[in-house]
Amino acid sequence: MKKRLLNAAAALLLSVPAGAAGPAAPAKTKAGPQGARPAAQEARPLAGPVQHSIKIGDIAVYTPVTGISTAQDTYDVFAPFDGRVETLQAELFEFVTVKSVLARMVSTEMAALLDSSTPESRKQTERRWQDVYSYTDITPETQGVITNIYIQPKTTVTKGDRLFTVARKVFIIGRNTEPLYSALTTGMTAEVVHVRNPDDTFQTRLTGFIRLKDSPLLNRVWLEVLDLKSGIKIGEQFNGVLTIGKSSGAMIAPRAHIVNSGGKRFLITEITTGLETAEETEILGHTSVYLEPEYPAAEAKDGKTKKVR
Structure with missing residues (x-):
């Protein structure tokens, strides 16, 4: 009887499909010479800062302004x-x-x-x-x-x-309506237009400005009307565009690639070197190639990063 039970158990084991067995042992990867990784992994470049080049081009900065005409020096x-x-x-x-x-x-x-x-x-x-x-x-x-x-x-x-x-004198007292990253200086000019009558245009000059406390990229501006003529009404709204500046053949880089530190601004450029010791390197100059800085993930007030969100 005992012999018959053993034969039945052996037959049952033989009838189970191969896939139903326990998990197969992981396949072994044949190592290369001296245990090196496969060639495909060796070809992968190491992660690091992205390289860019300073470009040469033209740049022009304007900012829209709006304000109310006021009489001065009456x-x-x-x-x-x-x-x-x-x-x-x-x-x-x-x-x-x-x-x-x-x-x-x-x-x-x-x-x-x-x-x-x-x-x-x-x-x-x-x-x-x-x-x-x-x-x-x-x-x-x-x-x-x-x-x-x-x-x-x-x-x-x-x-x-x-x-x-x-x-x-007549002044347009108002503010710029979009964030301005360039510095203002007196003497900048703007053409303003009467909101109710677009045919009434006037040339103005910036005579004063104050950065708004709660919005440092916005400014209170005083624009003196240069071409006084009939039709400029007091207490009316005028809109215009203030010319901040223009440059041709300028070296230009994205603002986000500039590093601010200690009240100064830096661009991490490639350098050419000369003599070297264990402690010091001679710097001969720099090129137009620079590294894009790697900033840490921005954190929200609750400590979570934008990536987590």
Whole structure:
């Protein structure tokens, strides 16, 4: 009986497929001479910084700006005597010069004579009394833009009454609207356009700037209007483009490849060498080839890297 059971067990083992057996032993790789790795693995280059070349080309930097026109360096034009404003010859926001006539005034006595004359005889009255009473032209001290008018025709005024306000200068006070990585300097120029009337364009010059505390790539800017002319309204929005600079035949590298350290900037360039000792190497010069720096993975506030996310 015992012999019969052993024969049955042997038959059962022989009937099991070969694949159902336990995991096969790993195949052995035949080592090369002196245990070297296969040739394909030997050909793999070692990982390291990527090489680049400084390129030669043109670069131009501009930044969009927006702001509100404001009057600066203003002065008032006053009535030179007691009398009446007969005619008003200037308009609000008109550009004027020292030769411009803003208004014409007559004395109180001349105003009374004109009022007592009929429209038909007024010209005759003016001619009869021109040697005694005449019109006085009101003119500005300097060129500028009229920002306020306080009178109307036939307005009675006394000496020292304010008639007009004139701005010697007009500024666009605003900011750049996109991040700016280049430094600003006074004297840079921008062409600005009136938002409501694109036909009104003005040339401006940067006279001042302050970096915004919470946005160091944005700046508060003061742009002085250079070509003052009629139509530039105060308190209106203007948009434009500020020219930062242009360079031709410049050496250019990606900004991300620049290394910042201790307030200085570096580019890891290839060098040519001369004599060497165990401690020192003679540097003869450098080439336009450089290494792209390898930065550690950026970490978020919770300590996780972007790659983990």
